[in-house]
Amino acid sequence: MTTDQFTFTVTKTDGAARTGEIRMPRGVIRTPAFMPVGTAATVKAMYPDQVKALGADVVLGNTYHLMLRPSAERVARLGGLHKFMNWPYPILTDSGGFQVMSLSALRKIDESGVTFQSHIDGSTHVMTPERSIEIQGLLGSDIQMQLDECVKLPCTEAVAEKAMRLSLRWAERCRVAFGEQPGRAMFGIVQGGEVERLRIESAKELANLDLKGYAIGGLAVGEPQDVMLRMIETVEPYMPNTKPRYLMGVGTPDDIVESVRRGVDMFDCVMPTRAGRHGLVFTRFGRMNLRNARFAEDTRPLDAESKCAASNTYSRAYLHHLVRSNEILGMMLLTWNNLAYYQELMAGLRKAIAEGRLEDHIGEVKEGWAKGEH
């Protein structure tokens, strides 16, 4: 009897929210989970063991970036992405379609796939569903995303429908190309723009493919939060509740809290890392822009109660100085603080769900943000 090497278990529910564990050969992902973005085989300004120590169980890698530089074949020759970046734990890779649409110059989408020019050297590449899965396999990715078409919002129903149906056909091609990779998974991605009937059809059709997990795509592309939350509420009942749900590209702490409440298990966002490099910090008191002159002589740490050295040791005045001076240590410390806060937020949500007190906990968390820094 082959024991399934990739399993998801829901351990507790609280309303639509749930805690769970994704178990695979490279480790366990505790959900709800925040997955730090490691675009070009690095979580920018962080050491891998630091990322792990903060409580991150999985990081994201990027097919689009790595296929262009250093190339998937080279990463494979060097032993795969885990060895390459010294991250032996689970890695999730995106299929690259989204990055093509947002990063590359010339691009064309047709039935066969996406044709685009590299934003690095202008060379032309064709990304088919099969090639995307091949690249993710060469990288050694544990959770591989289907190639999909993510439309920009707002868009017409016709445009949303065309992209949703193409993405469904590509999901089937990715499933065939993925084949059987024990201990690894391929996730489908629900599309459909802001059109509820399209979202439902996409979720239903993907559920029929019996995949190991499902993402909600096509959101966090500039739509208001209430539209995003309504789309989650629309598709959630049609997404198998025994499989992980991954909301792509989300989001702010408030987006994450509101989405966990509605049954989402996995999140990724460049916010904590990118914002950290620009002086924007996330804390349980809300956000602070450390470029602001009001911090110039503020001797308090970011958060004396945080377990993270970046948050409980350095004065805001010093961090303000580092940011204003564009010092590398500023990027390191604020990235470290932000990722620590995001992981602390997720750990708090997991604990509250396990104790059946999510609503109360959400109230306390939002009160902290509203109070601002004391």
Ligand SMILES: CNc1nc2c(CCc3ccc(C(F)(F)F)cc3)c3[nH]c(N)nc(=O)c3cc2[nH]1
């Ligand atoms: C920011 N908003 C957003 N991000 C979205 C993403 C990218 C997620 C991603 C994955 C990996 C990385 C890596 F840099 F770490 F590699 C970085 C980001 C989407 N990705 C796909 N495939 N379909 C979507 O429909 C979709 C919608 C998205 N909304």
